[in-house]
Amino acid sequence: MKRMFDFIFSSLLLLFLSPLIFLIALLVRIHLGAPVFFKQLRPGLHGKPFLLYKFRTMTDRRDENGKLLPDSERLTAFGKFLRRYSMDEIPQLFNVMKGELSMVGPRPLLMEYLPLYTKEQMRRHEVKPGITGWAQVNGRNSITWEEKFKLDVWYVDNQSFFLDLKILLITILLVLRSKNINQPGQATIEFFKGNQNNNGDSEVDR
Incomplete structure (x- = not known):
């Protein structure tokens, strides 16, 4: 039932939002250049990787050593606008149609976070990740990583x-x-860091 709902709901949203998607893609191309989409491997159900889609919100500006500048320096005013209203997330509807994402579930984070989770936190991957989730409607980026994982x-x-x-x-x-x-105090969100406690389990660095 959930898969059927996801497919129908995402298909209708894509159809309804198609003019907006075209407009955003055009504006991203004008303001940020190519590529229009940001693509990144994220862990899906049971940690299996898939390619997540978003609209670009940052430039590729680098320092003299070729290293990417901090998010706060690469995030443009146009990118902030897209993020403010979550319009950068719209391409993830294609991930939902493909069955890689659900409309609702724990947000897919970064692949490098996987070895940092405790066994309890790793349970967030027992269900398909989602565009939005329980943690997103209970604080989103204003709460700590530990609180997010408990909500997931x-x-x-x-x-x-x-x-x-x-x-x-x-x-x-x-x-x-x-x-x-x-x-608070971040252009986006602080990078999640795990550490080892006395029992050898990974835990949130808080």
Whole structure:
């Protein structure tokens, strides 16, 4: 049922948003150049990697050594606008149609985070990742990594069709209000770092 809902809902959204998608793609090409889309490997169900799509929001500016500049220096005003209203996430509807993402589920983070999770945190990969999730409607980037992971695992244990509908409705309201987009003091969000405790388990560096 969830897969059928994801496919139908994402297809209708893509059809409805197609003029906006074309306009954003054109503006990204004008303001940031090619490529229009940002593509990155992310862990999906059970940690299996897939290619995630987003609209570009940053330049490729580098320092004299060829290293990318910090996010705060590469994020453009146009990119901030796209992120403010989550329009950079729209291409992920193609990931939903392909079955790599769900509309609702724990957000797919970075591949390099996988070995940093505790066993409990790793449970977030027991379900398909989503465009939005329980952590996103309960603080998003304004809460700590540890709090996010607890919310993700809570979703894994309590997921239901009606919970998904609730999360989607709250997401729409939050997007319209552009709340909790950035972590305080960060252009986007602080990089997740794990460390080793006395039992040899990875834990959030907080």
